[in-house]
Amino acid sequence: MDRGGSAHQPHRILERVQENPKTVSLVLEGSLACSPGQFAMLWLPGIDEKPFSIAGNDPLMFTVSRVGTFSAALQALCPGETLWVRGPFGRGFTLAPGNTLLVGGGYGAAPLAFLAAALRTACPRAKVEAALGARTSVDLLFVRQFDALGVAVQLATEDGTRGSAGLVTEIVASRLATEEFSRVRACGPEAMLEAVAELSRGAGVDAELSFEAYMRCGVGLCGACEHRGRLMCLDGPVLMMAHDGS
Amino acid sequence: MDRGGSAHQPHRILERVQENPKTVSLVLEGSLACSPGQFAMLWLPGIDEKPFSIAGNDPLMFTVSRVGTFSAALQALCPGETLWVRGPFGRGFTLAPGNTLLVGGGYGAAPLAFLAAALRTACPRAKVEAALGARTSVDLLFVRQFDALGVAVQLATEDGTRGSAGLVTEIVASRLATEEFSRVRACGPEAMLEAVAELSRGAGVDAELSFEAYMRCGVGLCGACEHRGRLMCLDGPVLMMAHDGS
Amino acid sequence: MSGEPLQSADMSCRIAGIRLPSPLVLASGIWGTSPGLLERAARSGAGAVTAKTCTPLPRRGHRNPTVVDWGHGLINAMGLPNPGVGEELELLKEASRRLRPLGVALIASISADTAQGFAESAALVARVGPDMIELNVSCPNLGAEHGEMFAASAAAAAEVTARVKAVTSLPCLVKLSPNVHDIAEIARAVVDAGADGITAINTMPGMLIDAESGAAVLANETGGISGPALKPIALRCVHDIASVVNVPIIGTGGVLSGVDAIEMLSAGATAVGVGSAVFYRGEQAFSLIRDELAAWLAGHGCRNLDQIRGRVDWRRQSAVATSLPPVPGWDRGTSG
Amino acid sequence: MSGEPLQSADMSCRIAGIRLPSPLVLASGIWGTSPGLLERAARSGAGAVTAKTCTPLPRRGHRNPTVVDWGHGLINAMGLPNPGVGEELELLKEASRRLRPLGVALIASISADTAQGFAESAALVARVGPDMIELNVSCPNLGAEHGEMFAASAAAAAEVTARVKAVTSLPCLVKLSPNVHDIAEIARAVVDAGADGITAINTMPGMLIDAESGAAVLANETGGISGPALKPIALRCVHDIASVVNVPIIGTGGVLSGVDAIEMLSAGATAVGVGSAVFYRGEQAFSLIRDELAAWLAGHGCRNLDQIRGRVDWRRQSAVATSLPPVPGWDRGTSG
Ligand SMILES: Cc1cc2nc3c(=O)[nH]c(=O)nc-3n(C[C@H](O)[C@H](O)[C@H](O)COP(=O)(O)OP(=O)(O)OC[C@H]3O[C@@H](n4cnc5c(N)ncnc54)[C@H](O)[C@@H]3O)c2cc1C
Ligand SMILES: Cc1cc2nc3c(=O)[nH]c(=O)nc-3n(C[C@H](O)[C@H](O)[C@H](O)COP(=O)(O)OP(=O)(O)OC[C@H]3O[C@@H](n4cnc5c(N)ncnc54)[C@H](O)[C@@H]3O)c2cc1C
Ligand SMILES: Cc1cc2nc3c(=O)[nH]c(=O)nc-3n(C[C@H](O)[C@H](O)[C@H](O)COP(=O)(O)O)c2cc1C
Ligand SMILES: Cc1cc2nc3c(=O)[nH]c(=O)nc-3n(C[C@H](O)[C@H](O)[C@H](O)COP(=O)(O)O)c2cc1C
Ligand code: FES
């Protein structure tokens, strides 16, 4: 019953990796017991505190895309500086055997790379493939990481600068049509998730989708993150499609 | 750093053993991780809370001699009723190899029987002997228990009704004179402890003596139990004679 | 303790004539932001659910961090984010519709910066069907011009109560703060002014500091302590209040388990508020606590909650007979 | 954090002109019942030690149970057992003799049920050589005719302070209770009345109930909460007080580690009271906390405690330059 305190822990930044022009990964000193798909609240004293997917847990890593004030402040951190982490929170992806298609859009690729690594250990015989989408070539993330894990990657860019031209969901449709996959795991913009949900339902595969929401407490109390009746910080951020049809 | 709560735990009384006309042992449901010589605070809601040596820890057992109000209330408890226990507290006896003489007066025999059993397990090759004293034959306690553990027992009663006539300290003097013992462990009235300390010093053996004191908090804060500069609930109740000469 | 549940106890209780099928009450500010979440608490074991406090105008609340678990409790400074009483009416209407078939009571919670503001909100809220209205005169996060001032003064708290009672016939609960010298005095004043019950307690003001940065952890610097650390303060407040007033108390603060609920009832509460437990025990908090409570009552041969309520005081006046199975030891007095 | 102590920091501080070699102060009521125990705390790392509060006449205190660890803190209702001010003089005389060679300050603690009683005890105590006198106007265990009433009223607390200051030139600390609506107001009143420092805080009133028996656990029913659960309340009180007065504060409540001490100093304390830590960390509590504090300071390149004191407020007025190594992140403002 005693969870111990989950108050902010300071972590020194070991490495700052510029993944692409608007995305930076921060590799931190220390680790965090958690599962892929869970998130943590990142705090910069005097600035703000917001949720970020855990992109790796040993060492702890987060991947931040520049959107507004807070993501910019995070990206401005340098090795040796400190980032405060509260978590992990929420429900992550299930690690289940069976061939799995990972579908990532934008920085959604980060938790999926973490998931791919975890699946490699937990279910070594499962075939794991990734389909990643972005607007343009430079926006694609973690392609090398998936390669290094032996995960075949199919790419889609809206402007056709890399991989197939168009949306990642087109890849998903064709991969699911092969009937090789029994599971889909997706993280990315809401529109992409909706499309993936639809395709998974059609193909009758088990899908888990990671959603974003506006978060305050991060621990299931305040109600700020409610999304279609679910608290995304408690019931999510990963929702099982099979059960709720979203 | 987190000790967890040591607040009173209710224990159902399994057995009430009349050890002699003024002494009762209460055998409780449940166990308590502790070492011989440590004590617990026993509470009866609405009556009082006082310290008692732990006479056995699995099942938990206390041996109570009737002195005044509270000990009488404890003795009036019946199997099925509840006793509240807070603890364990204090420093118990060291479990060290080497031939050991146990010296008990009155209900001091109770923690020594617990110690004898623990020594049997921890230091199976050590010779353990017990010298027990009381005013008269019926007051002697736990003789059978020592026997059952294979611990040779020498008895002394002031009126000579059992064992040698006189004080237990006379037995101690003669046993120490054999130079067979390197350790003495004693529990009983203060006068007895003083005499045992003196004899042990003379014989140059390591002695640990369990003292009583008036206790309030039981956890080393309030100062009520101070005895020659030591807090008997924190530094004691078992004091090493070698270091402090008491 | 180890006895098998021979007969299950009646867990219902009554507050101001309203029947609660279970004594567990969802505390305001937890899950109270939508009809769906209120229904969820109701379905998982709450006997009444309290909506998030609403104010006359919408409030965005404070910046993050707003809630932190510091190891022995939570601390929060949400700053009363809410859509304002206007939108709240829709929420209450829908919640009321969903809860009615479940037999679970709905408590609206209102706050304002004047007694008149309380009365206006109460009048609006009363029309959309809640079973009770809770007057949150004790939110510690709003600065001196607001909130806290009412719960800190017997006269101010009484005025709020009287103004609200004048505009509605719905039962009114007044939610008190532990951050006063004598909570019993405030309780007496609001009951004299017409309060039908007391909710005690709101959070206790505190502060966390991050050693590394030297910063206050909450964006608002100070916040309100809830959870385990609050329990002994809440038990003391409930006991103090129960000693001076005769209205039902929703004992709230640090109740995480069935045993905690027994303690709160023993202190004199009629029902038991549950908030932070949702963090400590997860979404099943209500069903877990309800089942533990039921098992405890059955294991101790209790048929209903009246056999538990206020036990601390029965014991003191130990001549008073109780229908509880005698507790070994304590009734022996000092004669031995 | 992981840096090796390059240079050890100066851990001394000053309260009302008295130098403390370490900021750790043994809190009243813990180990303060004999010269030997006071010396023990001094030798193990305290920079000042406070004797147990004494009253004009001897008191036996309450029946047991008097102290209980409830999992997130302690609760106690000792009832101020003490031998009375007459015998206390001997204790203080001997303690003063033993502490002088160690350079550790001795704080006498007194309580009484009238302002005049405080003044009489202060006059007696002042003759036997303590470095300071602490006025315990906040003990919560004595019923309404005594103690608590002073700390609950700005006027009463100020009167006690003024009466004592009139009879002695020794520095006077006033020990405040968290169980008031506005502790800063009380602090301002006693400082206006001449207090040379504030000790904050005493314990927070609470109650434990034993579910099994339905009895209050403490023989006195209610008691004072100390230890971990008290820390955020203490930090908030110290910060509130530091915002309105300019005298040193002995920040007391839930300090168990060097990091806790850093937090208390950051809130605005000049020195740090240590009480329940003796339970949580054993007899080496003082040396452990002192060494952790020293390591933290050295690891963060701090040369003295001034670099830590009140950091929370420096941060708020973030234009103020500090000599601390810049804390990464927070000084970026919102332009990022
Ligand atoms: C569970 C969860 C996991 C998350 N994981 C990550 C993660 O791994 N990496 C990551 O970078 N972020 C992640 N986020 C988002 C992150 O929490 C912030 O919301 C994000 O960094 C934006 O914050 P900001 O202060 O920089 O921008 P804001 O100040 O919030 O936004 C600035 C402006 O950008 C606009 N804006 C905000 N969001 C978007 C958007 N998505 N698209 C277009 N415009 C937008 C706003 O309208 C606003 O005007 C996650 C969120 C959740 C709930
Ligand atoms: C560490 C420790 C361990 C202890 N272990 C045990 C134990 O295992 N078993 C056990 O029975 N007790 C033990 N005691 C003693 C126990 O705590 C009580 O003090 C004892 O039971 C007497 O309490 P009472 O309320 O019955 O008598 P009280 O009401 O305290 O005493 C009644 C009367 O008896 C007199 N009296 C008190 N003590 C004695 C005495 N020793 N000899 C003669 N007269 C006395 C008093 O003067 C008083 O007038 C231990 C005490 C300590 C400190
Ligand atoms: C995140 C959070 C938000 C809260 N919001 C409100 C609120 O809006 N109105 C209110 O009266 N109490 C509010 N409270 C106080 C709770 O209703 C409750 O009184 C307090 O948390 C103590 O109970 P607990 O220990 O069970 O959480 C809030 C508490 C928390 C933790
Ligand atoms: C057992 C005990 C006895 C106490 N006795 C006194 C006392 O006599 N006078 C006093 O001013 N404070 C007394 N206090 C309060 C402490 O001095 C201190 O203010 C409080 O415990 C908070 O600090 P802590 O959390 O470090 O213990 C006592 C506290 C405890 C735990
Ligand atoms: S952020 Fe999800 S409930 Fe508060």
Ligand code: FES
């Ligand atoms: S009983 Fe030993 S210090 Fe309190």
